[in-house]
Amino acid sequence: AWRKLAACEFQGKEQFQREVVRHVETTLARSMYNCDDAAAYAGTALALRDKLVIGWNKTQQNQTLQDQKRVYYLSLEFLMGRALDNAMLNTQVKDVARDGIAELGFRIEDVINQEHDAALGNGGLGRLAACFLDGLATLNYPGWGYGLRYRYGIFKQEIVDGYQVEVPDYWLDFNPWEFPRPDVAVDVMFYGYVKKDTDSDGKTIIVWEGGEIVQAIAYDVPVPGFDTSTTNNLRLWSSKPASGEFDFQKFNSGDYEGSIRDQQRAETISAVLYPNDNISAGKELRLKQQYFWVAASLHDIVRRFKKTHRPWSQFPDQVAIQLNDTHPTLAIVELQRILIDVEHIPWDQAWEIVTATFGYTNHTVLPEALEKWSVPLMQHLLPRHLQIIYDINLFFLQKVERMFPKDREMLTRVSIIEESQPQVLRMAYLAIIGSHKVNGVAELHSDLIKATIFKDFVAIYGPDKFANVTNGITPRRWLHQANPKLSDLIASKLGGYEFLKELSQLERLRPFIDDKEFRREWMEIKLSNKIRLAKYIRDTTGISVNPHALFDIQVKRIHEYKRQQMNIFGVIDRYLNLKAMTSEERKKVVPRASIFGGKAAPGYWMAKTIIRLINAVGEVVNKDKDIGDLLKVVFIEDYNVSKAELIIPASDISEHISTAGTEASGTSNMKFVLNGGLIIGTCDGANIEITREIGDENIFLLGNLAEDVEDLRHRHRYGQVEMDPKLRAVCDEIEKGTFGDPSVYEGLISSLTTGCDYYLVSDDFSSYLTTQDLVDEAYRDKDGWATKCINSVASMGFFSADRCINEYADMIWNVEPLVPVK
């Protein structure tokens, strides 16, 4: 037996039941006699919420009272997923809730499944922000998230005739996890003009006025830590017309439509999440979103600081702001504007405060993802900010000129302004110049940004300004919640659930590696997770998958650099091989289920074509009588956080096969290994550090290295590459029409042939296929496979979000945890 987790907040299941019933009958005004799963969910959520709020209030009071340095995580995306299960587990009331709700006639799993995902993000970057909030709260750091309260999160994906169709994600009709704070409202201005004026002392001051004002209303979401009373805050801003802006004149003169239009224009700002992942759209509305959110958040932070009546020089001792990519870069300019224009602090002093406050995390080297805003657009929308950017740039370039007096080229290269037509602002450069630390998200990535896109800045600032903080994931959601059976088995061996707070404790699993009974239980849990997924696939797609087949999973945003196309080409090659075999030969084949999931950005045609091809291959393969269970191809619709919790624990192998040097880190790779799956992957992002931790005998690496990519691309451009014959055969099969009208796939194929195969599929394809053969070979040895899985899990401690958060706290934020109140 192992130590039970700390006592729950409810005085037993009876109290829990009373609270649920009270909420169903009074808050929802429904009778328990016609209480369905949805009402049971609402009642359970509200009952739990009442408990959360107590710890939340205490935490916030305590943080105010202690008045230590706080960290603010600015992110345009928080991909939170569902809250109920997580909150029950973190506050350790799930057992009570399960028993209590069962007696009321419900299954806790059905109740949990009623909740709509909070999908305020695209993929890795947004989910990282959510994992960080969990880590901050669990470690008792005073840390807030600031984001936008999108009315529509990432779209819901439907597959119609094999094509992705986007459906709006309206998630707010019942959301018990947010608390509107109508008293926390900030006016944010756009457009207008800048003029010089004199103050009462006759000093020249700059005023920005005459613009359009939109109001930001705060909505707060509690973030409970695991096994602690600390409950932090995620503050999301919603836009509405400022009082007085709603045009009464138009309304009174009968122009209702005109007045409503103005109102809608304000509300449009927080209406929808941009569905682009790793691609920047230079749209005015996106820039408005960024400034709206940044201005409201900074106003809030500054207001909190001013209540302490400290001198401004102490601002960086009280406040650390982390920029999740360049999306909040305007915060740098906005703080400088507040300090000089509003607080009248001299430029140099202000700039010192600003740079000591901010840290910037870079998440990509892909050129199309680097944010650039047109100067005319900035001039129009934020005229005062553009002036300040010019000044920041001027002072910076003067410094560079003093350092490198003869290097004119250098000045052109590092200028915030790119001399294109029209001129554009390079937001990453502004973020570097305005921060005291810049970090990448995995070792290779952090090295690459120093050697490539930010090379000049390393020469200017020295290497110490640039750091690496390898990403991490929260083991609470990604092990305990997603895979409760595995978590319980581990706890039974380690003598409790401490490992969920100190993930390196997983090392202590190693002595059990030869324990027959332990191994049997381990593999039984994997099988039951595969059965759970197979059932879901059957219920939703009608495809039957044999749970004993090797489950090969690739779930992530669809992007050419992530190379789902290489995976599906590999599947086609496998299919062709199976077709060519005798029935005797087929008996020796390891059955495989190739499972895909992920969304394509709505305007990304190539990504959508890849989805179409995956579905078309599935159509053909899944009904081919020669093939049967030996190969199944599944595309799971609408991949999201809650589906990830179902899918990830069911994998035998998962694919992380980006072109080397393109995936900054990847975080699902960590989730899969933590759940006892193995990886087939390239030497890219965090795969490299995962290999270092778990040992190269436990991972299937393939393909060219990042250092080879430049040369390979060069050769493609000069037509010096023969296409791999097996890839040629796959393309021929597609062009023959085996998977439907081949004209649909023309673009996809020509990107390899007449295009330059930018993502180097043909260069890695044969290595990919031989590595997949090694996977089959290894899977035949069931015992050897189990050893690899268990050893890998034992080595995953490093990839906890807690380790990652502690590194940020030490190296970048200089913040300390706060002793929680009881």
Ligand code: 26Q
């Ligand atoms: C920018 C401008 C306009 C509209 C959209 C965007 C935009 C939105 C989202 C640009 C990029 C993103 C998302 C990037 C992202 O998710 N990057 C991933 O971050 C993860 C966490 O660090 C890494 O693990 C992944 O490798 C990286 O791809």
